[in-house]
Each structure stands twice: as C-alpha cells, then as structure tokens.
Amino acid sequence: MSTTTDSKVRIQLENFSVTDEIEVMKKVSRNIGGITTFLGTGRELSKGENITQLNFEHYPKMAEKKLEEIRLKAIKDYGIIDMSIIHRIGPIEIGENIVLIVAVGEHRKETFIACEWAIAELKRTTPIWKRETTSTGEVWVQDTP
Amino acid sequence: MITIKFFASLKTIAEMEEKIIEVSNSISMDQLSEIISKTSPKMGEFIREKKVMISVNEEMADSDTIIHDGDEVAFLPPFSGGS
Numbered sequence: 001m002s003t004t005t006d007s008k009v010r011i012q013l014e015n016f017s018v019t020d021e022i023e024v025m026k027k028v029s030r031n032i033g034g035i036t037t038f039l040g041t042g043r044e045l046s047k048g049e050n051i052t053q054l055n056f057e058h059y060p061k062m063a064e065k066k067l068e069e070i071r072l073k074a075i076k077d078y079g080i081i082d083m084s085i086i087h088r089i090g091p092i093e094i095g096e097n098i099v100l101i102v103a104v105g106e107h108r109k110e111t112f113i114a115c116e117w118a119i120a121e122l123k124r125t126t127p128i129w130k131r132e133t134t135s136t137g138e139v140w141v142q143d144t145p
Numbered sequence: 146m147i148t149i150k151f152f153a154s155l156k157t158i159a160e161m162e163e164k165i166i167e168v169s170n171s172i173s174m175d176q177l178s179e180i181i182s183k184t185s186p187k188m189g190e191f192i193r194e195k196k197v198m199i200s201v202n203e204e205m206a207d208s209d210t211i212i213h214d215g216d217e218v219a220f221l222p223p224f225s226g227g228s
Contacts, residue, residue, distance in 0.1 A: 040228025061203055065203055127221050
C-alpha cells in the first residue's frame with residue numbers, strides 16, 4: 001500500500017485533505033487555469049437500506065498500476081496538465097472521504113471531461129471492492145452506478 | 146510454483162485468500178480450474194462459467210491464457226471502487 005504523499009496515485013488507509021491535495025496539484029504548473037475535483041464520500045442509503053459502515057479492499061500493486069494507467073491516459077487523451085487519484089481502503093464511516101480525483105489543466109473544459117472519465121474508468125478497471133454493513137449483515141457490492 | 150489469490154467475496158467462496166501450487170510445466174486455465182475444484186468445487190464452477198475476472202501477473206487475462214511457473218493468478222469479482 002502506498003502512503004507517500006508525493007505520489008500522484010495513492011491507495012491508503014488514512015483520510016486525506018482535499019484542500020492539501022488541490023494545493024499540491026496547483027504547484028505542478030504555472031499554466032494551470034482550471035481545476036476539477038471529484039470527491040466520493042460514504043453514503044448512508046443504498047438500495048433502500050441504511051448502511052452503518054463501508055469497508056474497501058484492493059488488490060495491492062495491480063490497483064495502483066491501474067490508477068496510474070488512468071492518470072497517464074487522462075493526461076494523454078484529454079490534454080490536461082496532470083491528475084491525482086487517491087482512494088481509501090479499510091473501514092470508512094458514513095460521510096467520510098473515499099476517493100478524490102483532481103484534474104488540472106489550462107482550461108476548465110478538458111478538466112471536467114477528464115475527471116468524469118477517470119472516475120468511470122476507476123470503477124470499471126480498478127480492482128477495488130466495497131463491502132457494506134447494514135443492520136441485516138455484510139454484503140460485498142457487485143455493481144455500482 | 147503458481148500463486149493463486151482470491152479477493153473480496155471470492156475469499157468466502159474459495160474459503161481461502163491464497164493458494165500456492167507446484168507445477169512442472171505451464172498449465173491452461175481449464176487445468177487450473179480443475180486443480181482449484183478439488184478443494185473448492187464452487188470456485189471451480191465460477192471459473193468455468195466465467196463468473197469471475199482473472200488476472201495474471203497483475204494484467205487482465207482470460208480463459209485462453211496459459212499460466213507459467215512463477216506466475217501470480219488472481220480471481221476477481223466485479224469491481225466496486227469509487228463511492
């Protein structure tokens with residue numbers, strides 16, 4: 001598990017600061033004119049059931065590799081300057097941060113598109129799994145919109 | 146030696162997180178599913194019916210992939226990262 005804060009792709013147990021992560025990305029280039037972020041957080045209601053806790057598991061090394069592939073493809077295909085992707089694992093309470101994507105570019109348009117593409121691609125290709133705890137027990141989530 | 150890993154819901158189905166098998170030659174995915182079926186019939190069924198994704202050495206693979214000595218094979222249920 002990567003916990004170094006200088007890496008632009010991280011999977012970590014601990015929480016992250018959205019402000020700090022944006023500040024890190026702002027320092028990447030003086031040509032940044034637009035920043036788009038996606039922050040995913042723990043939702044209480046899922047399929048009509050109240051969730052009391054979430055728990056994320058990943059395939060170490062492969063998950064980081066996939067996130068780096070997403071980052072590099074976003075830069076290449078959408079013309080953004082850079083991107084960071086941070087995903088938490090382990091137990092996560094309702095309302096807590098789960099995932100953060102920060103896309104920085106010269107203009108807003110490419111950062112919006114890259115950010116939306118990156119979260120969809122993360123869900124599709126990255127070996128990370130979510131387990132939800134409800135009053136009736138625990139279940140591994142098999143599909144997420 | 147081939148290292149086999151199971152993740153998330155598949156750990157419960159396989160009743161293990163990891164299994165190491167010794168092989169003298171490269172094997173097919175069908176042969177691997179037969180080996181796994183001996184200790185976990187349900188997991189073998191999942192592999193044969195393609196209900197799981199497979200990676201070899203951290204790259205996505207399929208039922209035609211040949212597995213070599215030293216490879217790491219992982220069986221992956223549908224991903225659910227993000228929020």
